[in-house]
Structures are given as C-alpha cells and as structure tokens.
Amino acid sequence: MAVFSSKKFRSSAEANTIASRYRVHLARHPFLLFGLPFIATMVAGSFFLTPATAIRYEKHDRKVRRLSKEEELGIGKAGRRVDMKEEYYVRWIPSLDNLAKDLDDWEQKRVKRLPGEHDGVI
Known part of the structure; x- marks a missing residue:
C-alpha cells in the first residue's frame, strides 16, 4: 500500500504568492509570525x-470640581456670609421658658386632603 503525503498540492501559480509563503513559514514559526x-x-x-483616556478624564474633571463652602451653600455675591457659630447658638437653641410654653400649648391640626384621597379608614 502506498503512503499518502500530508502535504497539500499547491499549483505553481499559487506557490509563488506572498500568502502561500507566509502560510509555510507560519507553520514552522507560529509565535514569531503570529503571536509576537x-x-x-x-x-x-x-x-x-x-493620552486619549487621559483627555477623557481631564474633560470630566473640568466639569466636576471641588466647591468651596460658599458655592456649596449657593451663596453668590448677593448673599450674606454664613457664620456657623452664629447660626447654631443664636437661632437654633430656644430658651427654656419658650420651650416649656411650646410643649404645654399646642394643638393638633389635620391637613386638608386632596380630592379622591382616602383618610386611611377601610
């Protein structure tokens, strides 16, 4: 019995092309011609x-920046300056006499409901 060769038949016109020579060399040196x-x-x-990625993040950083306390509070040139000590100690701590009056003298009021809303009674 005759042994068949594993080489494919290539015509003489096909054997001289760059692609065919590359295929032959690729079979011998796959990493050098494909992997590398x-x-x-x-x-x-x-x-x-x-650099393209850096430009993208720089553009994003121009949009989002740290705000100062005044910018954060939305105070422009027309607004008054805020002093946290003054706001806390003067305005928000009621005297004990006023606090006792407020606790003793209060009235529960119902808010008027919109038409079509239930009052919670099933």
Whole structure:
C-alpha cells in the first residue's frame, strides 16, 4: 500500500504568492509570525490610547470640581456670609421658658386632603 503525503498540492501559480509563503513559514514559526505581532499590537495600542483616556478624564474633571463652602451653600455675591457659630447658638437653641410654653400649648391640626384621597379608614 502506498503512503499518502500530508502535504497539500499547491499549483505553481499559487506557490509563488506572498500568502502561500507566509502560510509555510507560519507553520514552522507560529509565535514569531503570529503571536509576537499580536502582542506588539496590544502593547502599542495601550501606549497610543493612554493620552486619549487621559483627555477623557481631564474633560470630566473640568466639569466636576471641588466647591468651596460658599458655592456649596449657593451663596453668590448677593448673599450674606454664613457664620456657623452664629447660626447654631443664636437661632437654633430656644430658651427654656419658650420651650416649656411650646410643649404645654399646642394643638393638633389635620391637613386638608386632596380630592379622591382616602383618610386611611377601610
């Protein structure tokens, strides 16, 4: 019995093309002709895309920036300056006499409901 060779038949016109020569060399040296160019492309792409990514984040940082306390509170040139000590100690701590009056003299009032709302009774 005759033994068949594992080589494919290639015509003489096909044997002289760049693609056929590349295929032959690729079979002998796969990493050198396929793996190395692939890895080089990935590394080069990383270096070329780094500035583009930096521009993207710089643009985002221009939009979002740290605000000072006055900007955060929405106070522009027309607003008054806020002193936290004055606001806390003067305005928010009621005297004990006023607090006792408020606790003794209060009235529960119902809020008027919108038409169509139930009063919670089933």
